[in-house]
Amino acid sequence: MDGDARFGAVAAAGRHRGRRSGELTHDVAVFTELLREIGVPVPASAVITAVGALDHLRLDRRDDVETALRCCLTAGEEDGRLFDAVFQVYWSARAADAFSLLETSGGTGEAPSAGAPQTGGSPAAAVGRGEAGEAAATTRQATYSRTGRGDGRVAVLPGSQRQLEDLARRMARALGAVGGRRTRTGEHGERVDVRDSLRHNLRFGGELVLLRRTRRVEERARLAVLCDVSSSMQPYTPLFLAFVHALTRRVRSLEAAVFDVECSFVTDVFRRHPLAPALDWLRQHSVTLAGGTRIGHCLRDFTNGLEVRGAVRANTTVLVLSDGWDVGEPELLEAEMRRLRSSARRVIWLDPYAAAAGYTPEVGGLRRALPFVDDYLDFSSLRSLGELVSRLESRA
C-alpha cells in the first residue's frame, strides 16, 4: 500500500469512528462498512462470524480482539495490511485529534459519539480522498490531448492486417498446447480405465462387456497480454495494438491490458469491436496513448486485475510488450515481476529494441525485470514477429 492509499484509509477510519455507538455488534458492522469502503471485500457472513468470535474472547485483551476481527473479516495478506492500517484508528478510545487527523464533517451526517468531537472539515482528510482522484483525472486529460495529434497510427498497416491475424492465431496455438493433468473417461481414448470399466460393467453382472477408456483433457491455454503504449514506444504502438487486438479476437481465454502511467484492461473492448473502433474507444476514454511509464505500478494493477478475473493460473502465459523504459520505482517493478513470475507458467517479454541492443538491454527497468523473464524476444516488425512465432511453434 502506498502513502496516498494509506492516508485515505486512515482518514476514512477517522470518519467512521464518529459513528461508533458503543454497542459492539453495531460497531463491528460499521467497521465492516469502513473495510469495504477502503477495498476489503467483506462478505456478510464474515460479520456474523466476527461478532460470534468476540463472544469467546475477553474484550479487554485488545490484541486478541484485533486478531479475531482480522482473521474473520480479511481473507488475504493485502487485506490484512489494510485492516492493520485502520484498526487502531477506528477502535481507539482516544479522541480523534490524537491522531492529528481531524474528522471530515460532511461524511455521514450521523451524530458522533461522546468521545469523538466533530471538529469541522479538515483539509487533510479531504486531500486524502477527493482531490487525489481529481489530480489523477487532470493528468489523464493532459496526456490525452497529446495523443490528439492524429499521426495516422492505424494507417501504417492496412494491408498487413490479415497477416497479423494469422500470426496471432499461430502464436496462440503454439503457446496453447498444454496437456492437462485431468483425464476424462469415455468410449474413446488412448488408455483403458480399468476401474471405470469394472464399475460400468456392474450392470452386466460384472462381465467385462464394454471397455471404458480415458484420455487427457487438453487445457485451454491462458494468455495475459500487457502492452506498453507510452511515448517511448510510439513508433511501434500501432503495430503492437493491432497485434494485441488480433490476439484478443482470436483467443478466448485471454486478458489484455494497456499501460503507460495507468493500467487499463481492454479485453472486452477489443473483443467486441474491430480494430479502428476499438482504438477510437481507447482514445475517447482518455486512455493515455503516449505518456510516461510506471511499469512497476502498472504491473501491480495488471496482476491484481488478473487475479480478480481469475486469469492467473499455473498454465497462464504472460506476454509483456514493452521497451522497459521506466520512470517509476525500480524496487516495485522488481517485486511485481517476481510476483507475476511466481504465479504464471511463463513470462515472455517482447521488446522492439531487443535485436538492436543485441539482446543485452541497457534500459534500467528492463534490466531489473529480466531475471524474471523466461523469453526475451524481439518484436519490431511483422517479419520479426513471424520468426518469433515459428520459433515458438518449433519448441511447442
Added chain:
Amino acid sequence: MPDPGAGDAGAGDPIRDLAAVLAGQDYIADRPLATVLYLAGELGLPVLLEGEPGVGKTSVAEALAAARGARLVRLQCYEGLSAHQALYEWDYARQLLAIRMAEAAGGAATRSQVFGAEFLLRRPLLDAIWPGDDREVLLLVDEVDRADEEFEALLLEVLSQFQVTIPELGTIAAVRRPTIVLTANRTRALSDALRRRCLYHWIPFPTLEREIEIVRTRVPGASERLVQRGCLLVQRLRTHGYRKAPGVSETVDWLRALTLLGAHDLERSRVDDTLGCLLKDSDDVRLFGERDSERVYAEFGLLDGR
C-alpha cells in the same frame, strides 16, 4: 511478547493455555496464531493459514493434533487431485467378488448390498467426516493452492456443511466436527468462496526473539551463542531480497547441522560449508557469494575467522 493482561488473566486464559499446550509439542506459537486456533475450535470453523514457505504452517497442524490427541488426517494437494483420491471410491474388485459369490449362492446381489458402506474406500476428506473410530480428527489440507479450481469446489461442501454427498448412499454429515486446517503458499489466488468459509491467518516470519525460542526448543543441544548469532544472521539474510528467503525450518536445519559439526559459534568456513541449508536456489547462493558475503561476515566479525 509483552503481555499486558497477564496480571489479571491468571489461569483463566484459554488462549495462553493453548499456546502452552502447543509449546509442549515443541511448537512456539505467538499470541495471534494461538488466538486464531482457539477461535477456530470454539466457532467450529476451518482455518486457512498462509505464509512464506518454512514458517511452520504444516507443523502447527501436526502439533495441534498431537496436543489434542487427535488423529491427523492429511491430504496433500496437487494439480489434478480428483474426487477419487480426496473423497471416496468404491472398491470395485470387492463389489464384483460379492456379486459372484451371491450368484454362486444361487441369488443375485441387490444394488443396496453392493453399494454399502463396507465397499467404500475412505479417502482423507471422507475419513475426516466419517471416521471409523471415536477419536477426534484433525484434517490437514496441505498446500491447497497446488490443487486446481475443480478440487477447490469439491472442498466447499466439506468446509461449510461438514458433510459429503455420495449418490449411492446419500449425504453423510459429520457426527463430530473435525478441526480443519488448510495451508497455502500463495502460488495462486484461492477463490473467494473458499476463503469466505475459513478464518484467515497470515503467518509472518517470526521476530528474532521468537525465532531464538523456536530454535532453542527444536535444537536443544545447540550452544546459546550459536543460536543467538545464527538467528540474527538468518534475519539479516531475509532482508536481502533473495528469490527464496530462508524460513524457520531452514534456520532449524542449519543450526542443527552446525551443532552436529561441533560448532559453538559462527565460523566463516563452517557457514560457507553449510550455506546449502539456508539458501536453496543457485542464484541466491551466487548472489550471496558475490554481493553479500563480505558485508555479512564483516558484521559478524568473521572476516579473519578462517
